[in-house]
Amino acid sequence: MNILKSILQYHCPGCRSGKLFNEPFEFSNPLDMPERCPNCQQHFEPEPGFYFGAMFISYGLSAILLLVPALILVLGYDWSATRAMLVVVAIGAISFFRILRLSRSIWIHINVKYEGKAFGSPEEV
Template structure:
């Protein structure tokens, strides 16, 4: 169990650091992003015991968020290639976007789940849960 001294004060920063939406201290994932177990989450926050899966199938909605992130990556890479690589052939676009999405898959997975939990999980920051 983690025994923190202070919580991250900003909700945005806590989201970026993949911390619990209620106490802003407990980690959302048990292993590093570059691990083969990058998808594993504890059942609840090790600090405040906030459940990380409010209902069965909760994270199905995160697929839509991940799709939005992937679309953003596609648009950004497409823009960069078009303007800075003088509009290369189609296979360059496809290969570059596919490689980029494969490389950042752990981040897409983690942040889509974190956004889902922060946006629809029903928990908001409450420093009282730090003392539990």
């Protein structure tokens, strides 16, 4: 599995096989993660406050995801700012949990080195 697929599918950065988040998804606890990877034992919170940096990634992703459509609608289609804002708020609401998880996934993939296939990981091309 390549790194992009691993990030987007929320896999462990160490083995790219174990899942980063507990299933099933719960709205009351969207960032529910196991303490360690069930496959390679990689710690998913290596130090207290580890995911503080993910906040900046989340900010950047949100800015791109919300600003680009708003500018396209206002400048390209001559929409009013209020009308474009309604669309942007809807996009933000729909993508909120996805961005939260994605930013954590990107952050841990930046900080944890890929160690190759751990014992028992499925064979992939």
